[in-house]
Amino acid sequence: MDVDAFVLAHRGTWDRLERLVKNRRRLTGAEVDELVELYQRVSTHLSMVRSASSDSALVGRLSSLVARARSVVTGEHAPLGREFARFWTVSFPVVAYRAWRWWLATGVAFFAVAVVIAYWVAGSPEVQSTIGTPSEIDELVNHEFASYYRDHPAGSFALEVWTNNAWIAAKCIAFAVLLGVPIPFLLFQNAANLGVAAGLMFPAGKGAILLGLLLPHGLLELTAVLLAAAVGMRLGWSVISPGHRPRGQVLAEQGRAVVAVAVGLVLVLLVSGLIEALVTPSPLPTFLRIGIGIAAEAAFLVYIVHFGRRAARAGETGDIADAPDVLPTG
Numbered sequence: 327m328d329v330d331a332f333v334l335a336h337r338g339t340w341d342r343l344e345r346l347v348k349n350r351r352r353l354t355g356a357e358v359d360e361l362v363e364l365y366q367r368v369s370t371h372l373s374m375v376r377s378a379s380s381d382s383a384l385v386g387r388l389s390s391l392v393a394r395a396r397s398v399v400t401g402e403h404a405p406l407g408r409e410f411a412r413f414w415t416v417s418f419p420v421v422a423y424r425a426w427r428w429w430l431a432t433g434v435a436f437f438a439v440a441v442v443i444a445y446w447v448a449g450s451p452e453v454q455s456t457i458g459t460p461s462e463i464d465e466l467v468n469h470e471f472a473s474y475y476r477d478h479p480a481g482s483f484a485l486e487v488w489t490n491n492a493w494i495a496a497k498c499i500a501f502a503v504l505l506g507v508p509i510p511f512l513l514f515q516n517a518a519n520l521g522v523a524a525g526l527m528f529p530a531g532k533g534a535i536l537l538g539l540l541l542p543h544g545l546l547e548l549t550a551v552l553l554a555a556a557v558g559m560r561l562g563w564s565v566i567s568p569g570h571r572p573r574g575q576v577l578a579e580q581g582r583a584v585v586a587v588a589v590g591l592v593l594v595l596l597v598s599g600l601i602e603a604l605v606t607p608s609p610l611p612t613f614l615r616i617g618i619g620i621a622a623e624a625a626f627l628v629y630i631v632h633f634g635r636r637a638a639r640a641g642e643t644g645d646i647a648d649a650p651d652v653l654p655t656g
Contacts, residue, residue: 329379336371340388343368343395350398365395386641416637418590421557421583423634428556432513436552439517440524447525457522467530471523472539495554495591499561499584506562509555516551538612542619543602546626550594557587597622 343364346357353361372388375381422429447453454463494512501508520540527536561584605618 329375329381329384332371332375332379333384336368339364340368340371340391344391347391347394347398361395362399365392365399368392368395382639383641386639388641390641413586413589415633416642417583417586419630419632419634420637420642421587421634422553422590422630423638425553425556425560428560429553432556432559433549433552435510436513436517436548439514440521443518443521444524444528447522448529454526457526463526467526467532471527471532472535495551495595496588498551498554498558499588501558501562504562505565506559509559509562513552513555534612538615539606542606542615543598545619545623546594546601547598549623549626550591550598553587554591557584594626 343361346353346361346364349357350361368388369392372385372392375385375388379385447457457463458466494516497512498509501512524533524536527533561581601619601622605615608615610618
């Protein structure tokens with residue numbers, strides 16, 4: 327089978343069925359009849375592709391389309407548990423997985439800025455003098471930095487941290503409507519704060535304290551914020567460079583997919599906030615506190631790679647409009 331020719335010949339049919347499925351709640355009688363006819367036709371196309379082609383992306387797309395169309399035809403509502411499971415095994419991880427290049431590039435740039443600023447602050451007394459007086463810097467290095475984590479009730483501190491981090495992530499995603507332009511500035515501010523702290527703590531011999539207080543929660547926290555920034559900038563870029571598809575269609579699809587990340591990160595940042603409130607200031611040995619942070623980070627990344635890669639191979643995009651609200655019975 328000439329896959330390219332087959333796609334070219336039938337793409338209009340698939341796109342039409344896609345539109346009918348997405349508008350399933352507003353279909354006229356004639357459109358319902360058309361949907362049933364197209365469902366049968368695309369089911370045949372899927373059988374042909376499966377038997378004559380090894381194009382997994384095409385098979386995945388048609389499989390998803392046929393399953394959703396069958397769900398509309400049979401008309402049974404999916405259980406809430408099924409939708410919940412789909413969100414955590416498909417919608418959220420696949421968006422994060424598909425954005426891995428933006429995610430990685432954002433992380434590299436963030437830490438590069440932090441390192442450069444740390445060296446600049448550490449090696450320049452003039453720069454340090456603009457940050458504070460020697461007594462103020464001494465108070466920050468020897469008391470204030472550690473007391474920030476240790477002098478607050480765990481419960482209220484966890485809520486405060488979670489709210490602050492969720493707000494930063496939400497701003498990263500919201501700034502996508504401005505083509506993502508403010509996001510690098512927001513990240514630069516956070517990278518600069520980290521760089522200044524490192525540039526003051528390490529020369530004072532307090533580097534171990536800095537790492538011991540930041541790494542337990544900071545790994546997961548920064549990963550989540552960087553993911554929010556990455557998908558926000560990716561959404562903005564989709565407006566500038568939509569590829570071969572209509573700009574409005576690409577923006578709508580990726581915008582809905584970003585909603586999945588926004589919702590998923592609420593839980594991720596809650597976990598990070600709990601670690602910051604309960605583990606970071608705890609009397610546990612430093613290596614154990616850092617180990618908990620590394621374990622949480624590793625678990626999150628493994629989760630994203632495992633479920634995200636599987637969903638991507640099945641042709642999923644994370645577009646919440648693609649999530650079935652009905653359950654196939656046939």
